Amino acid sequence: xxxxxxxxxxxxxxxxxxxxxxxxxxxxxxxxxxxxxxxxxxxxxxxxxxxxxxxxxxxxxxxxxxxxxxxxxxxxxxxxxxxxxxxxxxxxxxxxxxxxxxxxxxxxxxxxxxxxxxxxxxxxxxxxxxxxxxxxxxxxxxxxxxxxxxxxxxxxxxxxxxxxxxxxxxxxxxxxxxxxxxxxxxxxxxxxxxxxxxxxxxxxxxxxxxxxxxxxxxxxxxxxxxxxxxxxxxxxxxxxxxxxxxxxxxxxxxxxxxxxxxxxxxxxxxxxxxxxxxxxxxxxxxxxxxxxxxxxxxxxxxxxxxxxxxxxxxxxxxxxxx
Numbered sequence: 001x002x003x004x005x006x007x008x009x010x011x012x013x014x015x016x017x018x019x020x021x022x023x024x025x026x027x028x029x030x031x032x033x034x035x036x037x038x039x040x041x042x043x044x045x046x047x048x049x050x051x052x053x054x055x056x057x058x059x060x061x062x063x064x065x066x067x068x069x070x071x072x073x074x075x076x077x078x079x080x081x082x083x084x085x086x087x088x089x090x091x092x093x094x095x096x097x098x099x100x101x102x103x104x105x106x107x108x109x110x111x112x113x114x115x116x117x118x119x120x121x122x123x124x125x126x127x128x129x130x131x132x133x134x135x136x137x138x139x140x141x142x143x144x145x146x147x148x149x150x151x152x153x154x155x156x157x158x159x160x161x162x163x164x165x166x167x168x169x170x171x172x173x174x175x176x177x178x179x180x181x182x183x184x185x186x187x188x189x190x191x192x193x194x195x196x197x198x199x200x201x202x203x204x205x206x207x208x209x210x211x212x213x214x215x216x217x218x219x220x221x222x223x224x225x226x227x228x229x230x231x232x233x234x235x236x237x238x239x240x241x242x243x244x245x246x247x248x249x250x251x252x253x254x255x256x257x258x259x260x261x262x263x264x265x266x267x268x269x270x271x272x273x274x275x276x277x278x279x280x281x282x283x284x285x286x287x288x289x290x291x292x293x294x295x296x297x298x299x300x301x302x303x304x305x306x307x308x309x310x311x312x313x314x315x316x317x318x319x320x321x322x
Contacts, residue, residue, distance in 0.1 A: 001190065002028065002064055003025050003027050005017050005027060005069045006069070012144075013029075019187045030048055052072060052093065069106045086121060086124045086128075090124075094135055097135070097137055104137075104138050104196070106141075107132055107142070109125045109128075110144070110145075133197075139197060140197075140198055143202065146174050147177065151288075155214060156217055156221075159221050160296075165228070166228050175204040175206060178204075185202055188280075192277060203268055203271060217292060
């Protein structure tokens with residue numbers, strides 16, 4: 001089976017590419033910048049130039065493709081408006097997939113999107129989900145709560161630097177999961193008919209609140225951090241302010257999504273049936289505790305090595321007879 005991965009250089013996309021290649025799939029990646037995507041070619045993927053903003057590049061990328069895995073999304077620093085990336089371009093992708101008679105279309109969404117229709121990004125997700133369901137394509141829509149990897153800059157790095165960690169409130173509970181585990185589940189699902197035309201959640205083993213993650217980081221690292229809480233109304237004011245400038249509209253839209261984290265966002269689901277069908281054990285899904293433990297151990301080891309090198313260099317300098 002030949003796969004086309006959209007958003008292949010992103011946090012999730014690259015893990016899906018790696019897993020698919022390891023499982024023997026032929027993998028093609030739609031990329032805008034060949035230099036930035038060179039590592040994918042080194043892994044064994046074929047790079048195809050394409051840009052979701054340029055409709056004419058999409059149909060050509062689907063030639064000889066059996067399945068499309070769309071991991072793409074707009075970013076706050078993109079020069080394109082979020083509507084172009086997360087709505088208009090995806091409509092074109094779906095229409096092109098229909099014409100190319102793609103056998104499987106995989107899309108990623110959020111939990112309980114119907115509760116947050118006031119957030120533009122989520123509204124776009126709902127619209128795309130509806131179009132996929134009416135397309136006639138064999139689809140699987142995976143609902144993702146949040147990645148382990150995103151917790152590193154948000155919690156782990158400030159802990160190491162002993163800087164303040166900004167949080168909103170304790171209303172949200174999220175069962176974060178590693179992108180490697182998501183990739184394993186997604187690639188396995190391609191060969192299972194029971195996953196066709198399904199909307200399925202993928203979550204970690206345990207839901208976490210902000211304070212729980214901060215305490216875990218402190219416990220593992222042995223360092224203390226300051227916690228600073230941002231009232232929801234401040235986010236609202238900031239969102240209103242940045243909307244005043246055309247170049248910050250993308251950031252405003254992302255801030256709107258951040259607000260739902262303080263509204264009792266509960267991203268957790270039972271994956272027993274999913275894991276049973278995939279013949280995976282719950283213990284095979286990596287825990288956040290293990291992930292952060294491994295991360296802090298690697299970083300602390302590197303710090304010790306650098307300190308040792310500095311001390312050795314200082315000693316050698318002191319022995320020089322000027």
